[in-house]
Amino acid sequence: MIRRSLALALAVALSPLAANAADLMQVYEMARNGDPQLASAESNRLYTKEGQVQARAALLPSLGGSASLNRTRSSLDGVSGSSTSTSRKYGISGEQTLFNWTQFANLRTQREISKAADFDLESANDDLIVRTATTYFNVLVAIESLSAAQTNEAAAKKQFDYADKRLEVGLAPITDVHEARAQYDQARANTILARNTLADAYQALSELTGQPVQGLRSLPEDFRPELPANRGDVDKLVADAIAQNPALKAQELKVNAAESGVSAARGGHYPTLSLGGSWGKSANWGDSVGGSSFGPDATTNSIGLTLNVPIFSGGATQSYVRQALAQRDIAQDGYEQQKRALDRNTRNAYQAVVAGISEVEARRLAVVSAQSAYDASQVGLEVGTRTVLDVVQNQRTLFQAKLDYAQARYTFLLSRLQLSQAIGALDVAEVQDINRLLTQDAEAQLAADSMQ
Secondary structure: OOOOOHHHHHHHHHOOOOOOOOOHHHHHHHHHHHOHHHHHHHHHHHHHHHHHHHHHHOOOOEEEEEEEEEEEEEOOOOOOOOEEEEEEEEEEEEEEEEEOHHHHHHHHHHHHHHHHHHHHHHHHHHHHHHHHHHHHHHHHHHHHHHHHHHHHHHHHHHHHHHHHHHHHOOOOOHHHHHHHHHHHHHHHHHHHHHHHHHHHHHHHHHHHHOOOOOOOEEOOOOOOOOOOOOOOOHHHHHHHHHHHOHHHHHHHHHHHHHHHHHHHHHHHHOOEEEEEEEEEEEEEEEEEOOEEEEOOOEEEEEEEEEEEOOOOOOOHHHHHHHHHHHHHHHHHHHHHHHHHHHHHHHHHHHHHHHHHHHHHHHHHHHHHHHHHHHHHHHHHHHHOOOOHHHHHHHHHHHHHHHHHHHHHHHHHHHHHHHHHHHOOOOOHHHHHHHHOOOOEEHHHHHHHHHHO
C-alpha cells in the first residue's frame, strides 16, 4: 500500500489511540492509511500516468548502440587446408520521428487519461470519507439499538414479574402472564440480535481501518440538525455537481481520450516520416595455410529520411477506426448516464438533508410521546384501568421509536456528506465539522444504561 505521508503513518502507528480511536476524524485517518481500496486507487493512478510518459517517449529521439565480434572458419572442397577470418563491428544509431499522426494522437489520448486518473483518485478519497462515515455511524446506530433493546428487555422482565405476582394473588388472569412472557422472550431475542449486529458493525470498521477500533464518540441527546451553509438552492447544487463532481469530470476526460483514440486509429491511413542516422566502425583479419592477412579499419556514417506510405493492410486500419468509434460512443453514453444519475442523486441527497431536519425532530417527539404513553399505561395497569396487552403494545412502540430516532439522526449526517460528495465539495473540513458534533462516548453510555 502507498502511504500518503510518512509522518502521518508513523503518528498513527505510534499513537496510543491507534487501537482505541475516539472520534470520526481519528477513524478516518486510520482508514486513509489502512484502506485497500484507496491504496488500489493510488496505485492505479500511478499506473495510468505512465501511459503518458510512454506515449511521449515514442516521439522523442531514440539511440541505440551495438557491438559484434565474429570468427569464421572455412575450407574449399578438394583443396587441403582452411582459412580463418575474424571481424568486429561496433556503432551507434538514432532515429527521430518527424511525422506520425497516430503517435501524436496517442499522446493526446494519454494526456486526457492521465488527467482523468487524478479525478478518479479524488473521487476515491471522497468515497472513502463516505464509506468511513457510513461504517462509523452504523456502529453508533447499533450501539443505540443495543441500548434500546437492553432497556426494553429490562422493562419486559419487570412486566413479566409483575404479572406473575398478580397471578399468584389472583388479581390477574393467566393470559396476562403469557402475554408478558411472550414479550419478555421477544425482548431477549431482540437483545441477542442487536448484540450480534453491533459485533458485525465493529468488524466492518476493523475491515476498513485494518485494526480494532473502540471508544466511539456519538451525538449528544440535544442534537438539533441544521441545513448546511450554501445548500439552499437545489438547481444551483445540481449545476455545481455537473461542473465539479470528480467522477463525472473523470468520465468527461475519458470521452475526450476516446475521441483522440478515433483520430489515432485514422492515423493508420497516413504516411509517416522519420529521420535516422548511424555511425559504425568495422575491421576484418584472418589467416590461411601459408600466410595471413589483415584488412584496414572501415568507418561508416549515414543519415537519411524514411517515408512509409501505407497502401493496404487487409482492412485492419478500417476495423481499428470502427472499433475506436464504438469505444467513443460507449464513453459518451457512459458520461450521459453518469450525468443523469448525478442529477438524480444530488436532488435526492438535498431532499434527504432538508427532510432529515424535520424527521429528526419528529422522531425525537415520537420517543417522548411513546415514553409518556408507556409510563401512563404502566400506571394504569397498577390501578386497574389498563391491561397487560396495553402495556406490551406501548412498550413495543417505545422500542421502535428509539430505533427510528437513532437511525434518523445519523442518516441526516450521512446525507450531508453525500450531498457534499455529489457537488464535489467534500473534504476533510466537512469531516471535522461533523466530528465536532460528536461529544459523548457511546460505549460508556451503553455501559451506564445497562447498569441501570
